[in-house]
Amino acid sequence: MTAPSVDQQAGVLNISKSVEDDGQVCISEDESVKRTAGWTDVAYHSVTAMVGAGVLGLPSAFSHLGWAGGIIFLSFSFWVSWYTYKLLVYMHEVPDLDCTLGKGVRRLDRYDQLSAYLLGARRGKLVLLPFQLAVLIGIGITYTVVAGGCLQAFAGSVGTSGNKVLGTWAYMIMFGALQVALAMVALAMLPSFDDIRWVSLMGSLMSMAYCIIAFAMSASVKPDSTVNYVPAAVPRSTIDRVMGIFNALTSILFAYGGHNVALEIQATIPVGGRHPLTTIPAMMKGVNVTFLVTGLCYFGVTxxxxxxxxxxxxxNVLGAFAHGSHFWVVSAANLMVVLHVAAAYQVVTMPVYNLIETRLKQARGGVDLTMPMTLGVRLLYVILVTLVAIVIPFFGALMGLIGAIAVTPTTFLLPPLFWIMFKRPRKWGLEWSVNAFLVVVTALLGLMGMVGSLYIIITSWQTFKVFAN
Known part of the structure; x- marks a missing residue:
């Protein structure tokens, strides 16, 4: 029997447990976390987190990069995403120097715990928290834009010619109202991450379903001689052309956003039994399956x-089929997108709710928030996110902006930087050089994408009317 010890760096309560395997190994982990998952659960969670509505905007990114540039960069981002995901998996289990039984292993169950372990509690929070909040809030805004557009397309495709379709803003408000209702349900019956495997399974199936529909519908089109594949042939100013390329690069990077919950997913795998002393083999099996599915979806649709x-x-490539002969298939795909982003919105928003409510609790001297106050916080948050989505409903530019300022750092930049700090490979050796190269290149891509996305948003907003149909 061992006594609980407090991890001063990560700020979580860890319970040390000894596991026998040719000697004593001390596994330090938070016993409040439920851990019953296998590699199949990893695949469900990871596919749901990674394969999102952003895949429907990838063909548009090719319109600025062309065949060669698009395929090269899509392949590069695919490999880098898999590589950086792998780095996070291998940093889930770190040496525990407090263990006196033998070999010590500490499990880091969240991205912020890894940042705190490497940088210290205060600095780790300052480095990671802004990016994570930008990812979570930005995805909520983008999902609202996607859901509004898909609901409008659904209404237009199933309605009669005499019915007037409302503006996208109206459907965004409907989606926001749905999120308020779901937030109330979640507040009353919020399961642990380990308990939502069936929700993740349904989410992953819907993701794959609308990707299959988008691929099949696009593949059925026989392009005529008027279809242009050369971006240079499109009449654009030089500044529009350059900014379009910048935005396209980070739109592709935005498609890989699952890294922010990688450690939370790995935390659901138990140590011992089928996974003796390490979770890495089971996690990597699920990750490899995830990237196989992701690659098929991304490359196929694009x-x-x-x-x-x-x-x-x-x-949104589905928008090209809204009024075709098979509109009902596209209508079904649009509903799948709405259902998927409705569930995913809650998943990415819960950490934001928890952060806001924790800060308010601290401001109240540690007194818990009342139920009306908690509901008020969530209602106000959804209203603000919906308003931003209504004012900036530019899906492609939003993909690039969120990819540049949030997804790119947490997915591509921080994992190799953390790996250099964690592993300490020989300076200027192959391993050090590869990771340092990724840090520099992804930082530059993030800056380029931010400039390009902001330019497109500003120029598009100048002629945009907020409440127009």
């Missing part, structure tokens, strides 16, 4: 969509 429409492909 190549088929760009081949069908060339540089004229819309921001």
């Amino acid at each position: 190549i088929a969509g760009f081949h069908a429409f060339g540089t004229a492909v819309p921001d």
Whole structure:
């Protein structure tokens, strides 16, 4: 029997447990976390977190990069995403110097715990928290824009010619109202991450379903001689062309956002039994399956969509089929997107709710918030996110902006930087050089994408009317 010890760096209560395996190994982990998952659960959670509505905007990114540039960068981002995800997996289990039984292993169950372990509690929070908040809030805004557009497309495709379709803003408000209702339900019955495997399974199935529909519909199109695949042939000013390329690069990077919950997913795998002393083999099996599915979805939808429409492909490739002969298939796909982002919105927003409510509790001297106060916080948050989405409903530019300022750092920049600090490879050796290269290159891509996305948002907003149909 061992006594509990407080991890001063990460700020979590850890319970040390000894596990026998040719000697004593001390596993330090938080016993409040439920851990019953296997590699299949890892795949459900990871596919749901990674394969999102952003895949529907990837063909539009090719309209600025062309065939060669698009495929090269999509392949590069795919490999880098898998590599940096792997780095996070291998940093989930770190040496525990407090263990006196033998070999000590500490499990880091959240991204912020890893940052605190490497940088210290205060600095780790300052480095990671702004990026994580930008990711979570930005995804909420983007999901609202996606849901509003898909609901509007659904209403337009199933309605009669005499019915007037409301503006996108109205459907965003409907989606916001749905999120308020779901937030209330979640407040009353919030399961642990380990308990939502079936929700993640359904989410992953819906993601794959609308990707299959987008691929099949695009592949069925026989492009005529008027379809253009050369971005240079599109009449654009030099500044528009450059900014479009910048935004396209980070739109592709935005598609890989699952890293922010990688350690939370790995935390659900138990140590011992089927996973003796380490969770890495089971986690990597699930991760490899995830990237196989992700690659098929991303490359399939992007190549088929760009081949069908060339540089004229819309921001959301499903929008090109809204009034075709098979509109009912597209209508079903739009509903799948709405259902997927409705569930995913709650998943990415819960940490924001918890952070706001924790800060308010501290401001009240440690007194818990009342139920009306908690509901008020969540209602106000959803209203603000919905208003921002209504004012900036530019899906492609939002993808690039969120990818630049948030997803790029947490997905591509911080993992190799943390790995250098954690592993301390020989300076200028191959391992050090590869990771240092990724840090520098992804930082530059993030800056380029931020500039390009802001330019497109500003120029588009100048002619945009907020409450127009």
